[in-house]
Amino acid sequence: MNIATDTRSRIIAAAKPRFHSRSYANVGIQEICEGAGVQKGSFYHFFPSKRDLVMAVIDEFADEWANGFVAEAFDPALPPMERIDYLIDAAYFWQKSIKQVHGRMLGCIFGNLTLEVSTQDDILRAKLLAIFTRAKSRFKETLEQAVATGTIPPLDAGLTAEAMLAYLEGVILLAKAQNDPELLYRLGPAIKTLRIELSGG
Amino acid sequence: MNIATDTRSRIIAAAKPRFHSRSYANVGIQEICEGAGVQKGSFYHFFPSKRDLVMAVIDEFADEWANGFVAEAFDPALPPMERIDYLIDAAYFWQKSIKQVHGRMLGCIFGNLTLEVSTQDDILRAKLLAIFTRAKSRFKETLEQAVATGTIPPLDAGLTAEAMLAYLEGVILLAKAQNDPELLYRLGPAIKTLRIELSGG
């Protein structure tokens, strides 16, 4: 089982950077198998379909983030609004380091996949939506604490959290269009100016 | 030349909704030719490559917007900040009507293509970037007029314009993940809360 798991994770490891740097449709299973040093028959022993592979890839990216930058950023020890600064910083430095290594801004894999596949595959769309929903919750909790501590005036934490997530994705999209992570540095901090007021009581 | 032009524009007309509703890689030239009632050889008489077709499609979408909603929204007769409201409204109603007809939120073709191809094709990326740059200019002029008329306090119009554009794209992305244009209605108006201050006199 150890070796078997190794094959499976080698496949995922080969698929991750490819899906991130190109697109779902543009990366073939053949190429992933070559990258992983695995035969196509083996691939289909572990993954019923290409979609199942990309789901595993999404999970790995999500875990990586949740246990990495996101865990650091949303540290309860930090003042609430500083956590948001931290997250923006982390996104900036991550994209920047990827560009240094890879030569290109790759952007957010979740955003990339969302725009590519969500009209064509509701299961993938649901999976990606779940990740955005979790991210939104992090923002929301943070905003609620910022309100509770009097750091910011009361607001609609749920909607503002969603707005902030949208802004982050949008900035990454625009930065990718410019192939320049510095846009994250310039535009990122403005995320804290976003506000949606509480409506009706 | 009339009939010839007709063939060319039939090809573009067949390609537009397909690229918009799916993706660049997922739409084949064969299918576009069938949709246009044209032979593949004819296609390559008018377009040297698939990339040239999608460039023409981008141009048509851009013109459509520039002469439609965008022209209406950025009407100099409107108070500056109301133009931004108008644009958000237009995006909302457009996405909503598409969903009613098509059954799905398709989002912004420029954002869709940007995330799909901009790591793989610098010519397409440049084309899409040019469109975003034009859009940013519209926002910037509007903000400058809002500042000049005293509607809003002074700010960095260029950066705030870029932030607003990013936010709009991000909201559309998130709405597409939810397949629900109503998110545009809820989050859209907060675009006016975005502010990036002037740095260093």
Add this chain to the structure above:
DNA sequence: CTTGCATTTTACCGAACGGTCAACTAGCAT
């Protein structure tokens, strides 16, 4: 009537696509 050009048709190219299958290997428990 003919030359020339733009357009269209049809057949075709090699490569890649996602996915399947049967045969084979290795390890382990009975």
Add this chain to the structure above:
DNA sequence: ATGCTAGTTGACCGTTCGGTAAAATGCAAG
């Protein structure tokens, strides 16, 4: 030693991919 199973192999499926080339049209000017 035997049988079972997880894993692996490599050949193969039909289809589609973007793109090409040559021959056939239609049409307009000389």
